[in-house]
Amino acid sequence: MGKKTLAELRVEIDALDKKVQSLIGERAQLASDVAEVKKAADDNSVFYRPEREAQVLRSIIERNDNLLKDKDMAHIFREIMSACLALEQPLNIAYLGPEGTFTQEAALKHFGHAVSTLDCGSIDEIFHQVEKGNAHYGVVPIENSSNGVIGGTVDMLYSQDLKICGEVEISIQHQLMSADQSVEIKTIYAHQQALDQCQRWLANHYPNAQLKAVASNALAARLVKDEVGAAAIASEAALGLYDLERVAKNIEDKTGNTTRFLILGKESIEPSGDDKTSILVVTKHESGALFDLLEPFKEQGINMMQLARHPIPGVKWEYLFLIDIEGHQEDDKVKVALAEIEKRVLKVDVLGSYPVAVL
Amino acid sequence: MGKKTLAELRVEIDALDKKVQSLIGERAQLASDVAEVKKAADDNSVFYRPEREAQVLRSIIERNDNLLKDKDMAHIFREIMSACLALEQPLNIAYLGPEGTFTQEAALKHFGHAVSTLDCGSIDEIFHQVEKGNAHYGVVPIENSSNGVIGGTVDMLYSQDLKICGEVEISIQHQLMSADQSVEIKTIYAHQQALDQCQRWLANHYPNAQLKAVASNALAARLVKDEVGAAAIASEAALGLYDLERVAKNIEDKTGNTTRFLILGKESIEPSGDDKTSILVVTKHESGALFDLLEPFKEQGINMMQLARHPIPGVKWEYLFLIDIEGHQEDDKVKVALAEIEKRVLKVDVLGSYPVAVL
Numbered sequence: 001m002g003k004k005t006l007a008e009l010r011v012e013i014d015a016l017d018k019k020v021q022s023l024i025g026e027r028a029q030l031a032s033d034v035a036e037v038k039k040a041a042d043d044n045s046v047f048y049r050p051e052r053e054a055q056v057l058r059s060i061i062e063r064n065d066n067l068l069k070d071k072d073m074a075h076i077f078r079e080i081m082s083a084c085l086a087l088e089q090p091l092n093i094a095y096l097g098p099e100g101t102f103t104q105e106a107a108l109k110h111f112g113h114a115v116s117t118l119d120c121g122s123i124d125e126i127f128h129q130v131e132k133g134n135a136h137y138g139v140v141p142i143e144n145s146s147n148g149v150i151g152g153t154v155d156m157l158y159s160q161d162l163k164i165c166g167e168v169e170i171s172i173q174h175q176l177m178s179a180d181q182s183v184e185i186k187t188i189y190a191h192q193q194a195l196d197q198c199q200r201w202l203a204n205h206y207p208n209a210q211l212k213a214v215a216s217n218a219l220a221a222r223l224v225k226d227e228v229g230a231a232a233i234a235s236e237a238a239l240g241l242y243d244l245e246r247v248a249k250n251i252e253d254k255t256g257n258t259t260r261f262l263i264l265g266k267e268s269i270e271p272s273g274d275d276k277t278s279i280l281v282v283t284k285h286e287s288g289a290l291f292d293l294l295e296p297f298k299e300q301g302i303n304m305m306q307l308a309r310h311p312i313p314g315v316k317w318e319y320l321f322l323i324d325i326e327g328h329q330e331d332d333k334v335k336v337a338l339a340e341i342e343k344r345v346l347k348v349d350v351l352g353s354y355p356v357a358v359l
Numbered sequence: 360m361g362k363k364t365l366a367e368l369r370v371e372i373d374a375l376d377k378k379v380q381s382l383i384g385e386r387a388q389l390a391s392d393v394a395e396v397k398k399a400a401d402d403n404s405v406f407y408r409p410e411r412e413a414q415v416l417r418s419i420i421e422r423n424d425n426l427l428k429d430k431d432m433a434h435i436f437r438e439i440m441s442a443c444l445a446l447e448q449p450l451n452i453a454y455l456g457p458e459g460t461f462t463q464e465a466a467l468k469h470f471g472h473a474v475s476t477l478d479c480g481s482i483d484e485i486f487h488q489v490e491k492g493n494a495h496y497g498v499v500p501i502e503n504s505s506n507g508v509i510g511g512t513v514d515m516l517y518s519q520d521l522k523i524c525g526e527v528e529i530s531i532q533h534q535l536m537s538a539d540q541s542v543e544i545k546t547i548y549a550h551q552q553a554l555d556q557c558q559r560w561l562a563n564h565y566p567n568a569q570l571k572a573v574a575s576n577a578l579a580a581r582l583v584k585d586e587v588g589a590a591a592i593a594s595e596a597a598l599g600l601y602d603l604e605r606v607a608k609n610i611e612d613k614t615g616n617t618t619r620f621l622i623l624g625k626e627s628i629e630p631s632g633d634d635k636t637s638i639l640v641v642t643k644h645e646s647g648a649l650f651d652l653l654e655p656f657k658e659q660g661i662n663m664m665q666l667a668r669h670p671i672p673g674v675k676w677e678y679l680f681l682i683d684i685e686g687h688q689e690d691d692k693v694k695v696a697l698a699e700i701e702k703r704v705l706k707v708d709v710l711g712s713y714p715v716a717v718l
Contacts (some may be wrong), residue, residue, distance in 0.1 A: 009393045010411075016386045017415065017436065020421070024435065027375045027400025031427060034368045052369075056376065063377070064385025067391060072442035072473045077376065079438055082433035092600065094577075114431050118600070121574020129577070145435045218453075218488070241477070241493050242450065263440020336457065338557055 001209070002032030028084050033159055035088035047089040048136070050166045050263070051272035053081055060276070061359070082112020091115040091211055094126045094135035106261040107139040110168040123152045127160050130264050137165065137266040139164060149308040156320055157351055158313060164278050166263035166350030174198055174217075174252045176242040178231040185209055185247065189220035190233035198233055198255045263354070268322050272355040275328040279338070281321045282347040283313065289345070293321065296340035300333040311346060328353040387443050394447035406448035407495070409525045409622070410631035413438055413714030417633070420718070425565040432577030433718050441471020444501055448672045453485045453494035461482040465620040466498040469527040482511040486519050491625050496524065497623040508667040512621070516639060516710055517672060523637050525622035525698040533557055533576075535613045536603040537583055537590040544568055544606070548579035549592035557592055598715055622713070631714040635664060638697070640680045641671065641706040650705070652680065655699035659692040 004012075037052035038045035061070045085091065093115050096103035108115060117137050120126045126138040126267050140156075143149045157164075174194055178185060185206060188195075192213040195202070202211065209231075214220050221242045231247055232238070239246055260276075269275075283289035298302055306324035327334045329350055342348050363371075369546050390486040397404035419436050420429045444450065452474050455462035466476060479485045499515075500510045517525075533553055537544060545564060547554075551572040556562070561570065568590075573579050579591035580601045590606055591597070598605055621637075628634075642648035656663055665683035685691045688709055701707050 004394060004396070005394065006396050008434070009389055009396065013386060013389050013393075013419070015442045016382055016389065017419065019481075020382045020439070021419060021423070021432065022381070022388070022425070023375055023379050025423075025427065026373060026428040026434070027379070030368055031361065031373065033363060033370075035370065037365050041691070045643075056373070059378060060376065062633065064384075066381075067387040067444050067446050069473075072438075072445065073380065073383070075472055076438050076442060077380070079431075079435050080379070083427050083435060086428075086431065087426055092390065112429075113434055116594075118597070119575045121578050125574070125578060129581075134577075134581070147649050190630070212412070215484070216478045218477045218493075219480050219484060222493070238477070247395075358422075 005079040018024055020264045024080055024083075026264065027080065028087060034328060035086045046267055048085060048091060049270070049274075051270045052354055054166075054272040054274070054358055056081065057182075057358045062280055067349070069357055078109075079114070080340060084113040086114035089136075092118055092135045092138065094118045094120050094129040095118060095216050096123065096126065096140070098200040103139055103141060103261065106141075106168045106170055106259075109170065110139065110166065110192070110263060111137070112260075123150070124156060127156045128263065131160060132268070136265065140166070140264060141307070142167075142260050142262045143308070144259045149310060149322060154280075154320075155313045157322070158349075159321060162264045163266060163268060164262050164354055165265040165267065165269050166354045167276070167357045168261045168263065169357050170259050170261070171258040172252070173236065173250050174195075174233045175236055175239055175246055176231050176233055176248040176249050176251050177221065177239050177242075179244060180228070181245040181247050183229055185229060185231045187212060187227070187230040188233065189214050189223050189230060191215070191217050191220070194220075194233045198251045199252060201248075201251045205248070205251075233290035260357075265345050269352065269354050271328040271330055271353070274356050275326075276324055276356050277325050277327060277329050277334060277352050277353040278306075278322065278351040280347075280349040280351060281323060281341065282318070283321065283345050291322075292344045293341060294343075296313070296337040302333060302337055363712050382608075382636075383439055383442075386439065387446060390443035391446055403661070405626050407450060407627070410629045410634075410714055413525075413583070413631040413633070413717055414659045415440065416717040417613040424591075430718055438471045438473070447474035450496065451477055451494045452490040452591045453479050453497040455479060455482065455485065462498055462500060462620065463525045465529055465618075468529065469498065469525060469620075469622060470496070474482075482509070483515060486515045486521060486623065489518060489521055495624065497521070498527070498620050499623060501619050502665070502667070503618045508669060508681060510669065512671045513639075513667070513669045513679075516681070517679060517708075522625060522627060523624045523713055524619050524624040524626065524628050526635070526703055526716045527620045527622065528716050529620070530609070530718075531616040532595065532609050533555075533592050533609050534595055534605055535592055535607040536592050536598050536601075537607055538585070538587070538603060540604040542588055545588040545658060546571055546586070547590050547592065548573050548582050549668045550574070550576050550579070553579075553592045557610045557612060558700045559611045560607075564607070565609075580588060613701075614689050619716075628711065628713050630687040630689055630712070633715050634685075635683055635715050636686060636688050636712040637681070637709060637710040638664075639684050639698065639708040640682060640704050641677070642680065642704050651703045652700060655696040655703075656684060658699075659696040661692060661696055664707050679700065 057074050064070050064073050093107045095107045128136040130138040140153045141150050142153050187210045189212050217234040221238035222233040224230040224232040225242050303326040308322045311321050312318045319327050396557040421434050423429050452466045454466045482499050488494040499512045500509045501512050546569045548571050576593040580593040582595035583589040583591040584601050610619050662685040667681045668678050671677040671679050
């Protein structure tokens with residue numbers, strides 16, 4: 001292989017871009033044909049199919065054997081699908097405003113940029129906008145590793161009829177760093193939010209250190225570069241950037257420090273091959289009620305991915321359980337387990353089956 | 360053409376996706392070859408070339424003759440280039456934190472998602488991070504149609520040596536809407552920010568209306584659906600969604616209601632074919648000094664795109680001018696005009712020539 005010049009390489013890149021663009025154009029045409037076929041079959045046809053999107057993204061990640069990272073390649077295809085879908089059904093997505101919140105980030109991560117977004121003032125408002133048909137889908141936070149399950153979302157899931165159509169996760173990890181890790185730490189700098197998210201870990205490991213909130217984690221990292229006896233909570237990136245030493249890794253109080261969001265809609269989602277089912281259960285007031293509830297899942301060999309107890313809105317001292325299990329409600333063993341549980345509890349409400357978050 | 364089934368169309372889409380993915384993989388390889396060539400030629404080689412990116416995006420938009428919108432196609436290629444660049448030089452971008460602000464949105468719009476970002480607590484901090492080499496580029500707001508030029512950014516441009524490497528714009532437009540536009544408007548609902556951005560227009564057109572700030576513009580639109588004599592300020596999308604009538608179009612106080620951001624870096628950018636040059640000028644204390652300053656541009660037929668007067672930091676009653684002109688500092692007529700201006704004023708500082716924002 002002879003060495004190519006910069007100019008020659010750029011000509012090749014331009015030629016490739018042309019091909020990619022024309023193929024994406026063909027894809028848009030096919031997506032539009034799909035919409036035509038759907039419209040011909042059913043006037044109320046649904047154009048957005050989360051299970052199909054999840055399948056496409058999974059095969060893209062599976063066969064990704066080139067230089068690009070899986071995450072980046074998946075992101076590019078998310079945007080291609082988003083743009084194609086917008087041709088047939090410009091999606092309107094309700095999320096927690098004002099613009100530029102994490103819920104918006106979650107909405108764009110899941111749906112891509114070719115959607116219009118509707119900023120809502122509260123979680124209730126998001127449910128109402130989807131319920132009324134003003135938005136096709138809503139994005140609400142459901143749990144956060146620092147604060148646990150978001151009560152307001154569980155309340156609404158309990159009282160509303162919307163279905164869960166998907167999930168999306170956004171994660172943050174915190175590192176403790178200093179200029180010289182052999183020196184005792186007396187002061188720890190970080191943004192207030194980071195201090196909160198590492199509160200327990202800090203209380204355990206540095207009960208006597210002075211915690212100082214500063215404008216950003218990046219600033220914290222910069223400060224400790226020149227301050228002996230000071231440490232900062234910041235990202236992996238800051239560690240390398242400021243040439244600091246890592247004192248402790250991933251110190252956030254819950255592993256992953258992830259916020260998980262649910263996609264709400266009106267349709268049931270078909271199996272994608274790797275799905276989750278969320279249910280709400282109200283148990284009887286008996287000792288052993290929780291055991292009775294869980295037994296059928298164990299018998300069927302179904303993994304539980306989440307179990308959270310939550311007070312029933314408006315009813316004192318009564319609780320419901322939010323449970324996420326592996327599998328789709330159309331899977332035989334899930335069907336069997338749910339039928340058995342229905343006999344054992346006061347109420348079961350299947351909130352939806354949906355593809356497990358892709359990346 | 361025989362009609363294809365849904366399954367057949369999906370098989371075709373999958374085949375296309377495979378081809379697109381493999382071409383993007385080839386592109387990544389070529390991008391990596393480009394980096395090798397650059398490294399061989401120069402140890403301090405710069406991998407990110409804004410002028411080349413602008414040219415690629417412009418030709419993509421020019422030849423875009425398929426179903427996809429120019430904006431969406433450009434966005435897809437922005438992400439492809441971002442992912443390819445990340446292979447050779449993972450860019451670190453400083454912006455105004457905390458995460459989820461408009462400056463972050465501007466940074467991702469310009470650089471794509473395959474970058475790491477550094478949230479800074481202030482505009483000064485962004486300049487310092489780039490200055491020290493902790494971030495490759497910084498993104499700072501420079502003007503905003505509601506509040507004019509951002510003084511803090513001009514101060515820093517005056518006192519620091521960084522170069523402007525690019526610009527990016529984010530725009531918002533506001534519509535006034537009600538359920539029945541024939542009824543007199545007594546109350547206007549909107550988010551506080553929207554009320555601020557339309558303040559002058561509202562004072563002129565509805566001096567007696569009661570302005571009520573609510574949690575979001577979407578909520579405002581929903582409220583007025585059932586309230587006679589009420590109007591909302593909200594987006595074009597809300598108009599259709601809530602089936603409201605438009606009372607007035609684009610009522611934001613300055614046309615476009617755009618926030619413009621600058622990309623700061625350390626390198627000079629080569630001409631891209633459609634460029635802007637930003638300069639800072641300190642004039643003499645003479646009547647006619649401003650006229651003297653502008654004359655050479657006029658003589659050379661150079662359009663001025665921005666002219667803002669700003670107090671010199673720390674010097675009372677002295678002013679500098681921030682001027683944006685059409686063209687690159689390597690263009691002959693720009694060279695002639697700048698040389699002439701240098702003779703007429705106390706100080707000229709060319710902040711940089713950079714590609715005009717693409718979309």
